Amino acid sequence: MKWTAGVLLVFVMSSFCGRSRAADEEKESVNQLPTDDNITSFDSYLGAYNKKYLIKYRIERRRIAFERNLEEIASHNKEFVEGKSQFQMGVNSFADLDNELYKKRMVRMRETNHRKMDVSVNDEMVGAANTPTNMPQSLDWREKGFRTDPANQKTCGSCYAFSVSYAISAQIMQRIGRIEYVSKQQLVDCSVETGNQGCAGGSLRYTLKYLEQCGGIMRDVDYPYTSAVSIN
Structure with missing residues (x-):
């Protein structure tokens, strides 16, 4: 590496x-x-x-x-x-x-506008993280098959789309045992309705809000990345 x-x-x-x-x-x-x-x-x-x-x-x-x-x-x-x-x-x-x-x-x-986390919820999350579990001392997902190809967002400011799409692909891999890339281009084109700005940038919060509203995301092979906004 x-x-x-x-x-x-x-x-x-x-x-x-x-x-x-x-x-x-x-x-x-x-x-x-x-x-x-x-x-x-x-x-x-x-x-x-x-x-x-x-x-x-x-x-x-x-x-x-x-x-x-x-x-x-x-x-x-x-x-x-x-x-x-x-x-x-x-x-x-x-x-x-x-x-x-x-x-x-x-x-x-x-900075993006967002609701501050409730203190009681925050304490609960911290407490859960400190709870003793059977988690291993270390974990290398590459050894379990999660090896992704190099990616280049090029001149499009789409880091938010790459971050969220690869996080979703990791969850899919954990569920089905193989890598299935999801569409970064869908996030670039469609999440403008929740506050992102296509190739002019965006936030993870706005991207997740879009996914929550639309209810799903296409495969990368069906909606490939173009490094540009492909719809108006």
């Missing part, structure tokens, strides 16, 4: 994640997933991911960010080889972003 240098995304029920301006700033081949074995310089990185920056004066900032990320990746992987870490890191399409720019472009959060 490989992770890239950068920020770990945490999705919160009350958060709103919006579309970045990546399409306005640069062009890249979003479907390519090259290996990082031959990416040893900024030029080789640009070639591997077919990146072209439309605003010339930002190239130097991207180059500096890439070189720092490459150093962090090399340092971390050395610790992996020495047995000091349990996972490797590698280059991906975000390797030319520093943490500040990554958060600005990819983690666009806003």
